[in-house]
Amino acid sequence: MNFISDKKILLASKSPRRKQLLEDAGFSFTVIKSKEVDESIPEKITGKDAAIFLADLKAEAYKNEIQKNTILITADTIVCLKDKILNKPKDYKDAFDILQLLSGKEHKVITGVSIRSVDKQISFSDETCVRFKKLSTEEIDYYITNYKPYDKAGAYGIQEWIGYIGITEINGSYYNVMGLPIQKIYENLKNF
Amino acid sequence: MNFISDKKILLASKSPRRKQLLEDAGFSFTVIKSKEVDESIPEKITGKDAAIFLADLKAEAYKNEIQKNTILITADTIVCLKDKILNKPKDYKDAFDILQLLSGKEHKVITGVSIRSVDKQISFSDETCVRFKKLSTEEIDYYITNYKPYDKAGAYGIQEWIGYIGITEINGSYYNVMGLPIQKIYENLKNF
Numbered sequence: 001m002n003f004i005s006d007k008k009i010l011l012a013s014k015s016p017r018r019k020q021l022l023e024d025a026g027f028s029f030t031v032i033k034s035k036e037v038d039e040s041i042p043e044k045i046t047g048k049d050a051a052i053f054l055a056d057l058k059a060e061a062y063k064n065e066i067q068k069n070t071i072l073i074t075a076d077t078i079v080c081l082k083d084k085i086l087n088k089p090k091d092y093k094d095a096f097d098i099l100q101l102l103s104g105k106e107h108k109v110i111t112g113v114s115i116r117s118v119d120k121q122i123s124f125s126d127e128t129c130v131r132f133k134k135l136s137t138e139e140i141d142y143y144i145t146n147y148k149p150y151d152k153a154g155a156y157g158i159q160e161w162i163g164y165i166g167i168t169e170i171n172g173s174y175y176n177v178m179g180l181p182i183q184k185i186y187e188n189l190k191n192f
Numbered sequence: 193m194n195f196i197s198d199k200k201i202l203l204a205s206k207s208p209r210r211k212q213l214l215e216d217a218g219f220s221f222t223v224i225k226s227k228e229v230d231e232s233i234p235e236k237i238t239g240k241d242a243a244i245f246l247a248d249l250k251a252e253a254y255k256n257e258i259q260k261n262t263i264l265i266t267a268d269t270i271v272c273l274k275d276k277i278l279n280k281p282k283d284y285k286d287a288f289d290i291l292q293l294l295s296g297k298e299h300k301v302i303t304g305v306s307i308r309s310v311d312k313q314i315s316f317s318d319e320t321c322v323r324f325k326k327l328s329t330e331e332i333d334y335y336i337t338n339y340k341p342y343d344k345a346g347a348y349g350i351q352e353w354i355g356y357i358g359i360t361e362i363n364g365s366y367y368n369v370m371g372l373p374i375q376k377i378y379e380n381l382k383n384f
Contacts, residue, residue, distance in 0.1 A: 025356035164217035174366040
């Protein structure tokens with residue numbers, strides 16, 4: 001694929017889903033170890049600003065290490081029900097409570113992305129509305145027990161069982177819900 | 193998964209994508225050989241009626257063969273630009289013309305589904321709006337040359353390269369665009 005920048009692309013992420021998405025979209029890139037950062041969000045920052053804040057924070061950790069002719073990509077995905085940001089569940093009960101909150105309602109999934117080279121940086125976000133049907137307690141229990149969604153903001157993966165049987169519609173990008181707004185990344189890498 | 197009918201489910205489809213979707217959604221089922229039917233649509237039938245017409249037509253071919261305690265699923269996916277149904281492309285030029293038609297516009301993907309047992313039948317459809325960015329001729333050429341979308345209505349697969357880099361948003365079910373509205377099928381199989 002010769003449509004995007006010929007710089008070397010680095011993805012700093014622990015997420016196997018982000019790696020898979022970039023691969024399936026045909027990008028050539030290298031995964032580098034994501035550095036631990038304090039992911040607490042200042043109180044006044046909400047919604048897409050929070051997603052971009054976290055993506056930028058992850059990128060900041062590499063600011064002295066970006067080489068010439070390389071591009072660094074970092075990202076963070078948050079799940080918002082109205083103005084409340086739903087985090088990764090701490091345990092079974094927390095996951096159950098989060099999924100009961102999402103049941104029968106629409107929520108937003110926002111991924112913030114930061115793309116940086118030595119002399120340029122772009123940050124942007126993409127938002128997808130996701131609607132769950134009314135989930136039964138048996139369905140929620142079956143999902144948590146079998147899929148253990150403890151590494152997932154909002155306690156679910158759209159590409160897992162609950163996404164197939166529980167999501168009635170989305171409005172926006174599917175891949176954004178999985179963790180990367182691939183189409184927007186592609187556009188932004190075209191002339192980077 | 194014990195949430196749906198305990199009858200034996202048969203999927204009559206040649207599509208590897210439909211098989212994969214039902215598998216990933218956790219259904220137990222058997223694929224049976226899909227019978228050849230004349231898929232020409234009477235002129236006055238359009239949109240969702242056409243998708244249901246074709247799904248029913250495929251099911252009709254089995255009407256004397258459905259056993260007690262089995263459920264037959266058939267489906268057909270059509271792509272509509274305004275009122276025009278876009279078929280599978282005949283050759284490179286046809287695929288190119290179709291993708292240029294879809295470029296920069298929104299179109300509809302409609303899957304019709306027919307579910308039948310000995311004494312019951314349900315037919316329904318699901319519709320997803322899909323928006324393509326303005327595709328360059330180089331992008332269209334790259335996609336057709338590398339992915340050969342000749343078995344796909346509308347000349348593209350949302351789960352392929354062009355879906356990642358070219359689709360800006362969808363409104364509805366992603367899996368419906370791939371070929372089966374899994375969430376609706378799950379609901380309909382619950383009490384079948």
